[in-house]
Amino acid sequence: MDGKIYDAYVNILKEELVPAMGCTEPIAIAYAAAVARETLGSIPKSVRISASGNIIKNVKSVVVPNTGGLRGIAAAAAAGIVAGKAEKKLEVLAEITKEEIEEISDYLKEVSFQLTASQSKCIFDIYIEVQDEEHSAEVQIQGQHTNIVQIRKNGETLFGKEYSEEENCGGTDKGLLTVERIIQFADEVKISDVEETIIRQIEYNMAIAQEGLKGNWGANIGKILLQSYGNSVQNRAKAMAAAGSDARMNGCEMPVVINSGSGNQGMTASLPVIVYAEDMKVSRELLIRALVVSNLVSIHLKSGIGTLSAYCGAISAGCGAGAGITYLYGGGYTQVAHTIVNALAINSGVVCDGAKASCAAKIASAVEAGTLGMKMYQFGSQFYGGDGIVAKGIEETIENVAQLARDGMRETDKKIIEIMIDKI
Structure with a gap:
């Protein structure tokens, strides 16, 4: 078999067969939220989430793991903000403690969550904006579950890249x-x-x-x-x-x-x-x-x-x-x-x-x-x-x-x- 094709097939398996905890769409929201909290540098007082229809469809009815049975977009974002570890990506919610589960529930009750449907033509689109008293942060994911295309703080772009539906997000x-x-x-x-x-x-x-x-x-x-x-x-x-x-x-x-x-x-x-x-x-x-x-x-x-x-x-x-x-x-x-x-x-x-x-x-x-x-x-x-x-x-x-x-x-x-x- 051609060596380049062989190596590509090995890489495809390694790229695609990775661990994840929980349904991957709410986990992607939790991941984006955890990155937004890290960028903000504090627990936000308000959260605005925009998601494409297919994301909404796949998050609406599924239970978010390690939340005590909570469902939906706000629950996924709250879990990522309160207790998510962004560096673990699709296992962002894997290490939540019992105490943090209660904190997630309380946070949902105390903080304003604004949820809207994305106007982007991208089928896979998640945008999260978080704010505290002085600062704001924004994170956007498109195309695939961990493909961050934008990170901003106080209106300044810290990271950005272009994405189109035809791209493969850098994979093999x-x-x-x-x-x-x-x-x-x-x-x-x-x-x-x-x-x-x-x-x-x-x-x-x-x-x-x-x-x-x-x-x-x-x-x-x-x-x-x-x-x-x-x-x-x-x-x-x-x-x-x-x-x-x-x-x-x-x-x-x-x-x-x-x-x-x-x-x-x-x-x-x-x-x-x-x-x-x-x-x-x-x-x-x-x-x-x-x-x-x-x-x-x-x-x-x-x-x-x-x-x-x-x-x-x-x-x-x-x-x-x-x-x-x-x-x-x-x-x-x-x-x-x-x-x-x-x-x-x-x-x-x-x-x-x-x-x-x-x-x-x-x-x-x-x-x-x-x-x-x-x-x-x-x-x-x-x-x-x-x-x-x-x-x-x-x-x-x-x-x-x-x-x-x-x-x-x-x-x-x-x-x-x-x-x-x-x-x-």
């Missing part, structure tokens, strides 16, 4: 990803180059999934799947991924390793593959290689869609899981490509109406589509080019789905946000 070019190269990379990669990143994903995501099955989190989709449909490996794969989301969407304080900026996608891409690997008793090395496939396929599918859209990101990750499981069974490029196409034909078009408890059920559906796509090919069945949005060729089909999600569903996204949010 994901346009280099193709399914054929992903399989080649998984076959050839030195385990030592990816081991730390992948093993951390296994440990973190398995731990929160097990907590999801033990505790009482959200709608308990993971538990219900096991109680209703038994202990087959396919059902356990769905249940574990759903259980992780049950816990994470409802305030569990355990971190996950994300994929494409999303913890739900990180769990969907990894947990079903881990469950199948345990059932098949494969080697540790094969599991790592299969998770390389599932993660990179998920990133490849999602990169053409964008960070936030009306298209449920778990669908892309469910395809990734199906691809990774196919690889566990000895599937190569042809088998993996057919699995992905079949899965995309089954479930593309599931809408994202924000982060919340029902994400766990959508994850179960996405994993079902991924495993059904695999089984179809194993039994000599497949969907063909010309069947709806399916094209002749895996990359052409992926691009069709990206166009559907990125361009075709823009009006859908606007209507979802309009339905969900009358006033903020």
